Structures are given as structure tokens and as C-alpha cells.
Amino acid sequence: MKYIAHRGQTAGPKPDQENHPALIELALNKGYDVEIDLCMQNGKLYLGHDGPQHPIDEKFLQNSKFWIHVKDKETLEWISKNKSYPYNYFWHENDKYTVTSRGHIWAHPTSELTESSVLVMPESIDPKMKNAMYAKCFAICSDYIDHIKKIRDML
Numbered sequence: 001m002k003y004i005a006h007r008g009q010t011a012g013p014k015p016d017q018e019n020h021p022a023l024i025e026l027a028l029n030k031g032y033d034v035e036i037d038l039c040m041q042n043g044k045l046y047l048g049h050d051g052p053q054h055p056i057d058e059k060f061l062q063n064s065k066f067w068i069h070v071k072d073k074e075t076l077e078w079i080s081k082n083k084s085y086p087y088n089y090f091w092h093e094n095d096k097y098t099v100t101s102r103g104h105i106w107a108h109p110t111s112e113l114t115e116s117s118v119l120v121m122p123e124s125i126d127p128k129m130k131n132a133m134y135a136k137c138f139a140i141c142s143d144y145i146d147h148i149k150k151i152r153d154m155l
Helices: 021-029 073-081 130-134 145-154
Strands: 002-006 033-041 044-047 054-056 066-070 097-099 105-107 117-120 139-142
Touching: 002 117, 002 145, 021 033, 033 073, 066 073, 130 145, 139 145
Parallel strands: 002 033, 002 139, 033 066, 105 117, 117 139
Antiparallel strands: 033 044, 044 054, 097 105
């Protein structure tokens, strides 16, 4: 089971800190994979959910533990043509399922799971996250990944 810190968050949402490189580094140091939001503006890379917030360089992105949510057409075109590193990326909006560049199924919280699915944000439809505790899937992505991992490790 892989555990993915949503935008670097591990113990609950902190909107003012999400996608910040320092928070992402903390999640990586805890051993988690991290979902990050990537956008491009005028040929420069940024982390940020609703637009460019934190400037980064291409070297920062070269981490096998990143699940890169591309946020705009320019970024999608750049990353899909960039062969310098095997990025793990995807694009989605309100899709029930999206397939990542590495072949995993990024599943909407209401979608049925498979063994290669990533359960995304289970707290958005189940505040007690009962589904996350027993889900049979490849990975779970959550703002509360510390809690989910702790409970699943005890089962």
C-alpha cells in the first residue's frame, strides 16, 4: 500500500501551506509519496492548486514519489513531451477515473476501486474515512494520511 500526502499535507488541510516545497519535503521525509499541483506560466514551473504560487525548477520535480496533477494545457503539453525524466503525472477535473502516466487509476472518491486504483480524498465523502481503512487498492491519497496509515497499520 502506498500512502500519498495530498499537496504535502499529512495531518489535515492547511490551505495556506499546501503545495509548499517545505511541506512537501516534510511529507517525503515521513516516507510518503506526494500529490502536487503543477502549472506553468511563461515557460516557468510553479506549484499551486489555483494558479502559480511556488516557483520550482525541473530538477525539483524529478522525484519518483511525486504524483503530478497538471493544472493547465501548457503544463500538460510540456510534461507529456519531456523525455528527460519518467514523470508520474495526470490530468483530471471531475472524472470518475483518470489513468496516470504510470498506468494507475486515479479514482474519484465515489468510484468503485480496483487493485490498481488510487483512492483519492476519502474524507470528502466519508468524514470518518471508514472506506479508507478497509479499501483494497494500490494507494490512498489524503490530507489525513498520517491518521489513515496509523489505523491501517494497526489492522
